[in-house]
Amino acid sequence: MQLRHPAVGALGLGLLLTLGCTGADSGSNADLRPVVGVSIFPVADLVQTLVGEEVRVEVALPPGASPATFNVTPQQLRDLRRASAFFMIGGGLDEWLADLPEASGADAPIVRLSDGIQLLAEEESPEEEAHGHSGGSGNPHIWLDPILVRDEILPKLVEGLSAGFPNKSNEIGHRAQLLADSLSALDEEIRTILEPLEQRAFIATHSAWTYFAARYGLEEAGVIHAHPGQEPSSRDLAGLLDVARDHGIPCVFSEPQLGEVAVRAISTELSLPTFLLDPLGGPGEEGREGYFDLLRFNAAQLVKGLGGTRG
Template sequence: MARPWERLRRGLLLVVVLAFACGVTRPAAAAGEPVVVATIHPLTAIARELAGNWIDGHTLLPPGASPHTFEPRPGQMRTLAGASLIIAVGQGLDDWALQLARSAQRADVLLVGDEVAAAGLGIDFSGDEEHHHGEPAEDPHRHGGAIDPHVWLDPVLVRDVIAPAIARRLAAVLPGREAEIEANLRAFQEELSRLDADIARLLSFPGSKAFISYHSAWRYFARRYGLEEVATVAGFPGREPSARWVADVVRTAREHGVTVIFAEPQLSPKAAETIAREIGGRVLMMDPIGGPGLAGRERYSDLLRYNAGMLADALAAAR
């Protein structure tokens, strides 16, 4: 019997085929700008830093949704089918979009996770066993990729690998704007260098750098700034952890003196709240996605500053 996702996927692919048979057109842009579609908000935000109003930018993942649990709607096929450029993470994070892009025969898809992997800068999934508490957790078989896909959460990777890759593809769909895109890239890279230095200073205090995240989205950030993710609230986002898992996270929190448990706005905070009560701690929000209209989390740099501030508060509480 086909699993629910398989039935949904087949239905969505059928929608794509029917849409093309009826003559899908490109989404309307105010001045004929090329349509650029990203799977998650941070990638859209980076594209806008580089191309501004020269593109008609869209994000497939709606505000408040997680790429780990999202199921695309048939109405999004129209936007995807008409895109000049599709920017995705890849590495299993947003396969729901890549399957639809392939069905729409879109060849111009940029996978930023693959760019990081090709540069030899990805974090693989080995060495995670200490966080699994005897249960299956996030791994390459679940994500479908060779590396941790949360590559956008390291501003240096964005500066050196992801933003240049996006800039190259934007230049290809914006002929005549190459020099301006290159200038915007240089300015954005300078901003990211300042951001990196600011975060490094913010998190450079002595003492424990142990923290407990909702799920393993923060390994690139932790590697960059010398932090230690000692446990995760959930083995896989969107799936409630077992009682055994929760008990092990509580024990780990006590062993490391962790008093703040992180939740994420895209996912239920219930398990994080349970763990925080057990340790007499509190819950703070880290946000790997951000979104339009969210104060302090709309621009890419602001999103990273927000999360660095949350981590600094949590680590200060443990000192």
């Protein structure tokens, strides 16, 4: 696990010298609302729901970017200098955020939302399985299970935000109760969307859907990118072709944060259509501009790709 992101450290040193002379909010039109820093959009959307528009929620990872290859920008460090709290997933997904408070000059705690959660094992490639290689620290994609969000992540968000904004703690608590009810309703909605599926096995671009699949009775039969940022080997692709044939996989799912070369190779070899799944969403991503819409979108895409009542 990478504990210090070199791009953060290098940017932070130079930028802090600049900020010390000029100030981060010297513009006449500066947004002077309190700030919370969050690594990924789905969590940021939940945080915004809890704190309301009186607090500015800054998302470090821009839409379409991959946490595995992300580099922090000087502007982001400026934006996060006044943050009262930072929220990250942990589990190896977004360790670069752990360095942001020091690099940006913010005096704020970091809340790791995966702490205390027993993470599921990461999907391994056929080559790793053959050599007995470990999958690492566990699968961090916990936000894609709305019940896990309700029961494990939401209480951590409430605790961290109430500590950062004690004058808003009652309001945050009330909004959290409403949000918990909405997450329960979302869970039921997703079950209804997925209910027609008979074909429940699928191949994903990477192992983002393990928790979602476990919650809703799906099978993530294989992943194309066992390590995001690295292309699969020829052995990996051959193994995935066998998996697809054995399970009668009807399509291949791509993701906007990762390349499509391997997806297209499998799709072409097996004459299968491709459909989009998106674990992160974000502003400007049609149908995926909020946490609830993001999960509805992915549930609907699974039904489209897997063929509804296809046997």
